[in-house]
Amino acid sequence: MPRSVHVHPDYRIDVATALERNGFLTQGDLAAHLEIALCTVSNFCRGVNVSIAKFEAICEALTLDKKQIIQPKSVQSSVDTSTSSSTTTDPIEFFAYDRAWVGRSTLISNLSDRLQTSCRILFLTGMAGIGKTALAERLMIEFQERSILLRENFDSQEQAIDFGSVAARLLESVGRSLHQTIARICGNLPLGLFTICKTIAVCWRSIR
Incomplete structure (x- = not known):
């Protein structure tokens, strides 16, 4: 996943309008409201890359479509036309x-x-x-008719982003706990590997 994104130049005026519409008289007011650096808000408004987490927070505060404002308006227009003429979404x-x-x-x-x-x-x-x-x-x-999409962000600033933590959250999202999964794997392994897996499980619990 990209680490940073920016507002497309086509939407810079829309951003300025959104500031006023949502009651933020200055960029500093928005920065204080979100408790983020003023330079981050300034970069957002000028179309300079900011982190995904900050980009999404600012979009939410300004009621802007985070997916729409990163694309040219011409692309959005063609997508809207295609969507309206299609019977599926x-x-x-x-x-x-x-x-x-x-x-x-x-x-x-x-x-x-x-x-x-x-x-x-x-x-x-x-x-x-x-x-x-x-x-x-x-x-x-290609697989949406028989599969579900599970998404975890390794750039999240609100959750642990090491591989083990992300894998555990993915397991939990499909109803599997880490303990149950390790037990199931170990149940089908030779004794030596089973001992190793038990050690890994203990280490995992200790760092949690």
Whole structure:
């Protein structure tokens, strides 16, 4: 997932209008209301990158659509036209992917085939900003009729973001506790590996 986003230049006037509409006379008033740095609010209003968490908080305070204001208005217009003429809508709320996203058809086909066979975990890695999140969300469309989308943000400033904590939250979201999952795995392992897993479980509880 991208670590930061910015307001598209097409929406800078809308941001200024939203400040006044929501009762914030100055950017400083908004910064004080959200208890964040004034420079962060200033960057947001000027279309400079800010962290996703701050971006979402400011959008909520200004009642702005966080997905809409990061795209050109021309793209939004074409998406609105496509949506109004379609009889179906995307049941999943995406952060990075939108209907205007195109390309990588061969890669999507290959990854979809792999996920439908023996692959159970797929890691998408690469430099920031190259479209990993959009690709992952686009892949989800291929499986939305028989799967559910579970999303955890490794950049969250309100929750633990180490891999173990994120994995535990994903397990809990599908009704599985960490203890139950470890017990199930260990039940099918040779004695030596079972001992190792018990040790891991104890270590996990101790750092929790």
